[in-house]
Amino acid sequence: MRIEILGSGCARCHGLEANVRKALVMLGKDAEVIDVTDIQQIMAYGVMATPALVIDGKVIATGRVLSPEEARKAIVSVSA
């Protein structure tokens, strides 16, 4: 599984990343979490509001910080 956090390094982006990591710990799952800060790559996903969460190339959420619980559900639904 490949998890990408889109955003140019603002506080909310770090918050999202932290929550995603918590969700991974909850699930006991190991996954690659990548910070995507390059604007061209962010735009390639068609995302206009950061932070955004992308799992395996699919945009899950934009413009909001998911709670660890929401992130956990998102990871489960993608892996299912």
Next chain:
Amino acid sequence: MLTLFADWFTYTLLRLPKERLITQAIHFFVYDLPKIYLLLVAVVFVVAMLRTWIPPEKIKRLLARRHQFVGNILAASLGIFTPFCTCSAIPMFIGFVESGVPLGVTFSFLVASPMINEVAMVLLWGLFGARVALLYVGVGLLIAIVSGVIIGRLHMEKYVEDYVYKIKIGSAAGDAPLTLKNRVAASWSYVGEIFRKVAPWVAVGVAIGAFIHGYAPENFLARYAGRDNPFAVLIAVAIGIPLYSNAEGVIPVVQALWAKGLPLGTTLAFMMAVTGLSMPEMIILRRVLKPRLLATFIGVVGVGILIVGYFFNWVL
């Protein structure tokens, strides 16, 4: 109900004598803080709910192919409801330009978004009253609309960094359609996020207000930066531009300045300069704007704020 609570807290629980200044200050604090907190939670929640129906993608579609002027008014108004985090400025800007939103209309949005928002409205309303809050919003909209129209007329499209026009935007974006339950949950969590960030600043603001309410204000600033000083607005704006803060952080400072006798026009101009134009925002915008367009943006908005400051000092 809040008055009853404040009365009970101050006179019954603390047993303070009614006529003392300290009593009045505490009463003011105990009444005003819950009032503003309640207002904040209610308004932020309602706006967050509204926002779940107007994501940036929809704003983009609404603004594309709009005529000038109508587009500027719409863009500035939508800017009120859109929270602006400097980190979202670039994707928004590129998204707008790419989908054919005119440059001037894009700028109206870019000016309004950080300067006017629901949090600033509630705080100004709670601490300065309805008149000041409405003036701030009205004038902020006017600056955003006029600056956008001017930048649109200057036809500066070639001063946008070239790569912006070459970026290919994917269309895969968008969350799955939200259920009402999701919307409520997302809005509540946003309220929590904002409240944790803003609450301490509001407490400081109200404490300053309470102090001033209880004790007579000292007109220290009025003497040096009052209406008679023609440079006061200019200096306030010049100090405000490099400073960076969101509306909620700057409010206690603004309240202190105002209470110390800074005229309202100068005070509002300072607040607009701090929120509307800032160093980090400039650095980020420089990545998509060539220096000439960036300078024009700062110049047009800065002059707009100055005019507003002088106008209010003159009228009020």
